[in-house]
Amino acid sequence: MKTMTASAASKEFGLYIDTAQHEPVLITKQNRPVAITMSIQxxxxxxxxxxxxxxxxxxxxxxxxxxxxxxxxxxxxxxxxxxxxxx
Structure with missing residues (x-):
């Protein structure tokens, strides 16, 4: 599972969405896990x-x-x- 900060996910939204199409992405904020994004499939x-x-x-x-x-x-x-x- 890939990990991205909320800031990086916001700044690199295209990369974030593309990554989530292939594997779940853990989003962190202030070094704490806050969400996981995955594709609809x-x-x-x-x-x-x-x-x-x-x-x-x-x-x-x-x-x-x-x-x-x-x-x-x-x-x-x-x-x-x-x-x-x-x-």
Missing amino acids: QVERLFKGQVEAGIARGLQDVAAGRYSEMTPTHLETMRAKFKSPTS
Whole structure:
């Protein structure tokens, strides 16, 4: 992963964008990491597997009966369960 200062990224924006098309770029400000920029293709590859895996897990849960229908009664039960006690 390449590293650039925020100042250098601003001054050399074309180089910054070109670099981000090939690999993630870590942006630093006052020697602290503040952001990472990557191409849209890299983001799509990163999240595609996660979304597909999440859908597969969800379908497996439904097939196994591990789900709750979001009815008003269910929502009230969940709210009551997680409501913090008042002192």
